[in-house]
Amino acid sequence: MKRLFDKYISYLEVERNASPYTVRNYTTDLLGFFQFLRAKEIGSLEEIDKHVMRDYLSHLMEQGFVKASIARKLSAIRSFYRYLLRERIISTSPLATTSSPKLDKRLPSFLTIEEVEKLLEAPDLSTPQGQRDRALIELLYASGLRVSELVNINLKQVNLDSREIRVRGKGSKERMVLMGKPAAKALQTYLSQGRPKLIGKKETSALFLNRYGERLIERRVQRILEKYASLAGIDKRIYPHILRHTFATHLLDGGADLRVVQELLGHANLTSTQIYTHVTQSQVKKVYLSAHPLARERNSELDDNLQA
DSSP: HHHHHHHHHHHHHHTTTTOOOHHHHHHHHHHEEEEEETTTOOGGGGGGOOHHHHHHHHHHHHHHOOOOHHHHHHHHHHHEEEEEETTTSSOOOOOTTTOOOOOOOOOOOOOOOOHHHHHHHHSOOHHHHHHHHHHHHHHHHOOOHHHHHHTTGGGEEEEETTTEEEEEEEOOEEEEEEEOOHHHHHHHHHIIIIIIHHHTTOOOSSSSTTTTTSBOHHHHHHHHHHHHHHHHTSSSOHHHHHHHHHHHHHHHTTTTHHHHHHHTTOOOHHHHHHHHOOOOOOHHHHHHHHHHHHHHHHHHHHHHHHHO
């Protein structure tokens, strides 16, 4: 199975062009599955059937894994078996009758406009790192970029005049993301002042750099956001994807079309975008009062009475 595993990982990297993050997660999840098989003294694919898979599910539950983690691990194994079927190494999959645990539907967390403003005001703009961090946060909120997309941006992909950035997302799909004037201004300041000081005498095409003049990595972006959330006194867990959630939520709250948001986020399916159709109660009330004929009439009467 070691040989098949190595070939599968190579397939993910070369043919599927999977992101390093995906490859790392699939590797970890599959190695955990193989470790379970070794403990059960199962050494061949022929021995793995639906009963083995059910035992593995029970094992994960006993280990205290939450439903989402179990579903992710099963997804990695399903992908491995799809590869084996595709290569005609096996004729049937033991996962054909194995269902993933039903996940609880959770709405994505997002920041309020006030919290976003606090986060944006936190960096010290008198330092190169502060200028970089302000541009980074502005761009994440203005564009809805994934953190993997953000750290992989090169200078030639950025057009400040049109306020557009060409990025490569999941599955190497290319799309154009937009930014507003505040993000473009912060980016211009970073490019003209902060980045030259960070890069020094080094040469790199990366947009966002660390203090050593090298490309910023995803983990560092996480630490940057945690630092400023603490300085801003935001009592929420802050991570790069929450700004993507916030971007989508605020666009929809502002009346943006769902398919436009889908395009901006780079979602292949509209169902992935529909999770953001939750809106704040104030927005629901606002739409209701402006759209319902009797509610609109009574609301107008109430305003007249208050002004009288």
